Amino acid sequence: MTAVQSTPGPAQAIDAPRSPYRRSKPTRTNFELYAWLFMRMSGVLLVVLVLGHLFVNLVLGDGIHQVDFAFVAGKWASPFWKVWDLSMLWLAMLHGTNGVRTIINDYAERNGTRFWLKMALYVAFTLTVVLGTLVIFTFDPCPVGADIDASALPSFCPAR
Amino acid sequence: MARETDATPESTAGAIPSFDVTVRIRRYDPEQDEAPHWEDYKVSVHGTDRLLDALHMIKWEQDGSLTFRRSCAHGVCGSDAMRINGRNRLACKALLKDLDPSKPITVEPIKGLPVEKDLVVDMEPFFQSYREVMPFLITSGHEPTKERLQSAHDRERFDDTTKCILCAACTSSCPVFWTDGQYFGPAAIVNAHRFIFDSRDEGADLRLEVLNDREGVWRCRTTFNCSEACPRGIQVTKAIAEVKQALLTRKV
Ligand code: SF4
Ligand code: FES
Numbered sequence: 001m002t003a004v005q006s007t008p009g010p011a012q013a014i015d016a017p018r019s020p021y022r023r024s025k026p027t028r029t030n031f032e033l034y035a036w037l038f039m040r041m042s043g044v045l046l047v048v049l050v051l052g053h054l055f056v057n058l059v060l061g062d063g064i065h066q067v068d069f070a071f072v073a074g075k076w077a078s079p080f081w082k083v084w085d086l087s088m089l090w091l092a093m094l095h096g097t098n099g100v101r102t103i104i105n106d107y108a109e110r111n112g113t114r115f116w117l118k119m120a121l122y123v124a125f126t127l128t129v130v131l132g133t134l135v136i137f138t139f140d141p142c143p144v145g146a147d148i149d150a151s152a153l154p155s156f157c158p159a160r
Numbered sequence: 161m162a163r164e165t166d167a168t169p170e171s172t173a174g175a176i177p178s179f180d181v182t183v184r185i186r187r188y189d190p191e192q193d194e195a196p197h198w199e200d201y202k203v204s205v206h207g208t209d210r211l212l213d214a215l216h217m218i219k220w221e222q223d224g225s226l227t228f229r230r231s232c233a234h235g236v237c238g239s240d241a242m243r244i245n246g247r248n249r250l251a252c253k254a255l256l257k258d259l260d261p262s263k264p265i266t267v268e269p270i271k272g273l274p275v276e277k278d279l280v281v282d283m284e285p286f287f288q289s290y291r292e293v294m295p296f297l298i299t300s301g302h303e304p305t306k307e308r309l310q311s312a313h314d315r316e317r318f319d320d321t322t323k324c325i326l327c328a329a330c331t332s333s334c335p336v337f338w339t340d341g342q343y344f345g346p347a348a349i350v351n352a353h354r355f356i357f358d359s360r361d362e363g364a365d366l367r368l369e370v371l372n373d374r375e376g377v378w379r380c381r382t383t384f385n386c387s388e389a390c391p392r393g394i395q396v397t398k399a400i401a402e403v404k405q406a407l408l409t410r411k412v
Contacts (some may be wrong), residue, residue, distance in 0.1 A: 024342050024374070024375060026370070026373050027373050027374040028369075030372065031374075032372070032373075032374050032376070032378035032379075033372060033378060033407060033408070035378070036378045036404070037408065106336065106339040106340075107339065
């Protein structure tokens with residue numbers, strides 16, 4: 001099924017696809033199937049997660065004015081919001097990365113360009129996800145230290 | 161064709177409005193031209209004329225070097241798909257009066273396949289992916305001595321996709337196909353669908369395996385360009401979605 005065409009090559013100076021005569025090697029995996037399924041399911045979840053996030057942060061209470069250090073600390077004191085934000089981070093990053101991967105596959109013209117763009121994408125993905133996960137898990141809502149204004153801490157902190 | 165009815169009485173011929181159109185054709189002769197270029201032709205046509213009639217007039221009366229494919233001239237053979245006013249249509253099914261004759265009508269070869277001359281493209285890449293989905297009946301066991309019967313209900317399941325005339329209007333309107341020409345393309349999937357959902361056929365798994373490929377159905381972004389382009393009115397995007405569904409559930 002990978003037969004290379006023996007017909008004459010494309011005429012010069014025409015907008016033709018990159019390689020109309022060579023079929024790429026068949027892939028025997030379900031990767032694209034799962035990627036496709038993941039995009040649909042994560043998309044649905046993200047609608048709920050992101051809209052819920054925006055609603056809680058920007059509509060409930062004082063809206064945007066309530067968002068400060070104490071607000072975030074208060075949210076992350078609860079495992080519920082940790083899980084929420086963590087799934088939002090992972091799903092959004094995987095969803096977005098897969099989308100950009102598709103775009104790179106489509107639009108990068110040379111194999112080298114495609115490879116390096118995807119490498120840059122995966123590095124950016126890893127950095128963001130690792131950093132974000134680290135912050136969510138190691139965040140201390142009640143830091144202690146001389147330069148910390150106790151009145152700015154959330155009310156449940158013992159230092160307050 | 162209005163032009164061939166010149167013998168009919170003046171009264172009926174006069175009843176058909178006639179007007180002038182400018183046809184702007186993307187010309188390319190690989191032996192002379194560096195690059196494709198546009199050329200305008202003025203023809204006076206009748207309200208019943210199709211773009212194909214205008215192309216004939218140009219070729220027969222103005223410039224014999226104009227090259228295009230056509231055979232049946234009635235929307236059956238699928239040889240004259242071209243990009244007309246930016247949309248893939250069959251020249252023999254596009255009435256000039258529906259194409260806004262007040263402006264020049266642009267005619268280009270279909271995109272995504274190598275142009276050989278003027279409006280003629282090399283269809284080989286298109287047919288290659290068509291062949292890869294095995295568009296023929298696959299059965300096992302003995303040949304029956306009579307025809308293979310099928311209920312009307314089972315026939316209905318894939319009726320839409322039997323109508324394909326392999327004109328390539330869909331595949332060459334697909335932006336995913338334009339990028340690298342590796343995507344199987346709507347036409348190949350439509351013709352795989354025609355056998356995958358045929359109750360008499362036993363090769364569904366083989367074809368699904370082919371279309372599960374990186375260049376298979378998962379590259380479809382549901383742009384709907386193919387459904388819009390299909391001169392046979394096949395719900396191409398729907399057929400692709402049904403193949404995706406069959407792959408997900410492994411059930412046809
Ligand atoms: S599906 Fe429609 S547009 Fe595509 S090749 Fe068949 S007839 Fe032409
Ligand atoms: S000439 Fe046969 S389809 Fe148009």
